[in-house]
Amino acid sequence: MKAVIVMLKEGEFEERKAEIKRLANTGGYEVIKTFTQNAGPRGKYLIGRGKVDEIKNFINENNIELVIFENYLTSRQVLSLEEEFGVPVMDKFDLILNIFEKHAASKEAKLQIELARLKRKLPYIKMSVGRRVREDHPGFGSSGEYIVHSTLRSLHRRIKKIEDELEKFDARLESQGKRRKKKGKTVSLVGYTNVGKTTLLNRLTGVDKKAEDELFTTLKSKTASLNSKIFITDTIGFIRNIPHELIYAFRATLKEIKTADLILLVLDASDSESEFRRKLKVCEDTLIKIGADSIPVIHVLNKIDISDGEKEGLLNDYVKISAKYGVGLDRLKERIIEELA
Ligand SMILES: Nc1nc2c(ncn2[C@@H]2O[C@H](COP(=O)(O)OP(=O)(O)OP(=O)(O)O)[C@@H](O)[C@H]2O)c(=O)[nH]1
Ligand SMILES: [Mg+2]
Known part of the structure; x- marks a missing residue:
């Protein structure tokens, strides 16, 4: 197109x-x-x-x-x-x-997207249906109003239904999380979209989740175990100026971050310095927005295989890795275990 x-x-x-x-x-x-x-x-x-x-x-x-x-x-x-x-x-x-729609594979992701879209489109639909009814039925008066209202009513019903379903999903996720907590510690992978979170999850845990050079490949969070006591969760990436309705729609997914014992904040070492700083800021701001800013963080500098090595000065403490080529992963595992001890 x-x-x-x-x-x-x-x-x-x-x-x-x-x-x-x-x-x-x-x-x-x-x-x-x-x-x-x-x-x-x-x-x-x-x-x-x-x-x-x-x-x-x-x-x-x-x-x-x-x-x-x-x-x-x-x-x-x-x-x-x-x-x-x-x-x-x-x-x-x-x-x-x-x-998101193109990448959504799970029912939850689809519902979350539909909810965001419906909420977003409500005023647009209201205006355009109203306009069309007035154009198609001039002088239709209160019947025209009825068409507008019944359209809106059915949309509100759908919104309510999705919210109910998502709440059930929320509860399921929460009890899964609680069960995991009993068994061990949880680590959340967070970062800007396309920094390599899923590639890192795959490397650390031996799973084989889809990682692509596209934005928002991952929508649904995935947990895999690093060892019998540590679970790592990969989730949806962040992006600048994300509308709050979208964060709201994905709250169940994002809530998992909030309950983590440790956050791995993944950064792309191959970004320009200014872009690196901005993405770091977007991630930190998003963590504050979702109420996850008091959780300990390890900064992970990924893609060092294609970086100029100048980003290190911007962080006090970090672990350098290449998720793609498996560089620095032993050191990262050690740090994770140290932090959680
Ligand atoms: N050169 C290089 N490329 C990497 C590295 N890690 C990941 N990539 C590439 O970066 C792209 C994005 O990787 P993903 O693991 O899908 O990134 P993500 O953060 O999960 O992205 P979303 O789920 O889309 O938000 C893929 O093409 C990876 O092959 C790395 O260490 N070096
Ligand atoms: Mg991913």
């Missing part, structure tokens, strides 16, 4: 630009062009009127089928932009959800 990206020229511009492109590619879209606009205009279209026209022309001349905004949009903005462009408009939130 041919797409264009639109973004406001704000902080972390180059990194955000590279990241949204990667996300778009992971989502299966072909990015033809990126439009940027100096930050400033907000309101109806997020971007200025002139930019809207420029993009509109480009869409028509190049058969673009989709517009992706790097910035988050309100439902009203999505509707206004779709009206102008005549093609679907999505923002980073929708894009991440699409990727």
